[in-house]
Amino acid sequence: MNTAPLSDEELVSQFRNGHLHAGSILYSRYKNAIYSFCLRMLEDSDGAKDTTQETFLKMMTKIQSLEQGIAFKSWLFSVARNEVLMVVRRKKIVPMEKYDDEVNVTEPSTPLTLAIQSEIHEKIEQAIQKLKIAYRETYMLREIEGLSYEEIAQATGSTISAVKSKLFKSRVALNEILAPFI
Amino acid sequence: MDCLTSKVQISQFLDNELPQELLQPLFYHLGECEECRNFFVRTKVVHEGAKNVEYAAVPKELDEKFAVLEMGEKNVSLMNRKFTISVPTAIYSIGAVIVMVLFIYVSGTIQEKQIAEQYRQTMNLTMPFSEISYDRN
Numbered sequence: 380m381n382t383a384p385l386s387d388e389e390l391v392s393q394f395r396n397g398h399l400h401a402g403s404i405l406y407s408r409y410k411n412a413i414y415s416f417c418l419r420m421l422e423d424s425d426g427a428k429d430t431t432q433e434t435f436l437k438m439m440t441k442i443q444s445l446e447q448g449i450a451f452k453s454w455l456f457s458v459a460r461n462e463v464l465m466v467v468r469r470k471k472i473v474p475m476e477k478y479d480d481e482v483n484v485t486e487p488s489t490p491l492t493l494a495i496q497s498e499i500h501e502k503i504e505q506a507i508q509k510l511k512i513a514y515r516e517t518y519m520l521r522e523i524e525g526l527s528y529e530e531i532a533q534a535t536g537s538t539i540s541a542v543k544s545k546l547f548k549s550r551v552a553l554n555e556i557l558a559p560f561i
Numbered sequence: 562m563d564c565l566t567s568k569v570q571i572s573q574f575l576d577n578e579l580p581q582e583l584l585q586p587l588f589y590h591l592g593e594c595e596e597c598r599n600f601f602v603r604t605k606v607v608h609e610g611a612k613n614v615e616y617a618a619v620p621k622e623l624d625e626k627f628a629v630l631e632m633g634e635k636n637v638s639l640m641n642r643k644f645t646i647s648v649p650t651a652i653y654s655i656g657a658v659i660v661m662v663l664f665i666y667v668s669g670t671i672q673e674k675q676i677a678e679q680y681r682q683t684m685n686l687t688m689p690f691s692e693i694s695y696d697r698n
């Protein structure tokens with residue numbers, strides 16, 4: 380008997396054919412990843428909760444718009460990303476057009492980033508939060524979510540060379556931030 | 562190789578995206594350049610560490626909202642359930658329908674004869690309808 384978990388593609392196919400249980404599995408599979416992505420992008424738990432909810436509502440209602448050849452995971456993150464950007468624009472948290480060309484990291488903005496942490500992964504997490512949002516999303520999609528360059532390009536509506544460039548710049552910035560600890 | 566190119570390639574190397582033929586020049590440069598070596602070590606530590614960054618748990622409230630997917634499945638299952646019938650049951654059912662139709666037909670015919678007989682007696686006809694002949698002469 381085959382007990383391997385169903386792939387995203389199989390679940391998407393079942394969900395499209397009206398099997399809501401497949402949607403439930405997809406929700407369970409990605410709920411924490413999407414919520415964490417939104418939380419790290421917005422640094423606001425209420426905003427993250429709302430954008431996560433909107434992301435999965437869109438998954439339920441717009442799953443038919445997922446094109447052939449696009450990975451479900453990158454599609455779902457692109458939906459989440461759009462929801463996050465809408466909140467960012469609405470709240471005018473930061474001017475989005477500035478992000479693409481800036482390499483510098485932002486100033487520490489939360490009490491958490493000021494706290495002294497001993498664990499290296501906590502320092503890494505703090506350092507990621509200091510990246511500009513356009514770099515942060517690319518870096519998270521690569522390092523935390525493990526998306527390929529192509530999948531990140533699909534999720535962010537970007538090009539592979541832009542993804543490579545953002546990853547490189549993110550790593551340079553993280554190097555600078557974490558140099559005193561490593 | 563200059564240090565900028567080296568660092569760009571280190572980034573791609575960590576992503577397993579650096580072409581094989583570029584590996585040797587990169588490692589040759591790393592052997593000679595302390596700055597790039599430090600960059601490589603730090604970036605690799607961060608690269609490994611980022612994989613262990615934990616997810617925040619989604620609020621329970623959202624789980625409750627999306628439990629509708631599970632609840633909905635029960636309704637959909639009920640709607641999509643296929644009703645089947647075995648061959649013997651189907652034969653018995655068809656037989657029962659035929660018997661019922663025959664019964665209605667036969668009882669209807671008997672009733673018609675009874676009504677006709679009553680009518681004949683009422684009209685004082687001595688001869689049954691079937692035996693009356695109309696002679697034009």
Ligand SMILES: [Zn+2]
Binds near residue numbers: 590596597598
């Ligand atoms: Zn160098």
